[in-house]
Amino acid sequence: MEPEKDLNASLPRIIVVDDDTELLGMLRRYLGEHGFHVSAFTGADQLDRMLQREPYDVLILDVMMPGEDGLSICRRLRAQNHSIPILMLTARGDPIDRIVGLEMGSDDYLAKPFDPRELIARLHAILRRQKMQLNSVTWSCDDVIKFGPFSLNISRMQLERGDHVMALSSMELQLLKVFSANAHRPMSREHLLEKVKGREHESLDRSLDVQVLRLRRKIEDDPSEPKYIRTIWGVGYMFVPDSARD
Missing domain, CATH: 1.10.10.10 (Winged helix-like DNA-binding domain superfamily/Winged helix DNA-binding domain)
Incomplete structure (x- = not known):
């Protein structure tokens, strides 16, 4: 079991927050099959605990959620100096939603419903930019x-x-x-x-x-x-x- 643990440690670490449990299950399976280590949660409380415990490479954050919504979470994380790249999932693809998300500090956005292959492409693009920053x-x-x-x-x-x-x-x-x-x-x-x-x-x-x-x-x-x-x-x-x- 130890080699598998080492392999998972080398995979890009993605954390997903969305109140749609069916979508979370699909993303966990699909992203896992395409070379990502995925943690998926339905609310901000679980997200905050995980960000304090472990480093992640990208946060996928749904805009429309009950309680603290995605835009509020994004704004709060940026105010706390979290620089983790954030990809926002918008329900309508409304340009206003995209602009507000970017103003709150998100790095990219994707409108629902989306092609999972496009999500993979966007994640790889974000990871490439992160690598450029470190180099x-x-x-x-x-x-x-x-x-x-x-x-x-x-x-x-x-x-x-x-x-x-x-x-x-x-x-x-x-x-x-x-x-x-x-x-x-x-x-x-x-x-x-x-x-x-x-x-x-x-x-x-x-x-x-x-x-x-x-x-x-x-x-x-x-x-x-x-x-x-x-x-x-x-x-x-x-x-x-x-x-x-x-």
Whole structure:
């Protein structure tokens, strides 16, 4: 039995929270058959206990649940500095649900009903992005990037302001890392999306603008007049870390 335990330990660890027990059973079986170690629960209490006990690679979180819903859970985890990637399951596929989920700090979304193969593809994309985050050599930037009162620690993948660690999602951290590696260089939305989401992103994906807005709210004194993440009209965005000295 020991070799099987070692094998499970090497599998990507997924935690699923949904009040639909039939869907939970299906996801546990399907994801298990496709190389994932899956823990499935119906509520936030069980989720919190498991996140305290064990590390997980991705959280799949249903939006519409009784009690504390998925959006509230996502917002609370981000406020507690949990950077685990979150994939939200929305019941309607309403664009408003997707935007709200991204603003709360989710990394991706999938509308119900969904093709399980698409879920597998999205999970692999999230895991690839996580691997990119851990591979600091991929990005030719210093271990610590300082701008204004902030310090972006590349090796620990966290943003600090003095002694305080900022609450950022994994997607926001990845985006800030890409920006820091390309300071003073205008970058198109398409190029940024490819860097943070890989080649599988959709051509009309507007999640980047939501993530940029979230970052601005956290690091800019006035998000409507940003100093660090500037909009380059007709191009995209440019990161200016030394703007305070301009």
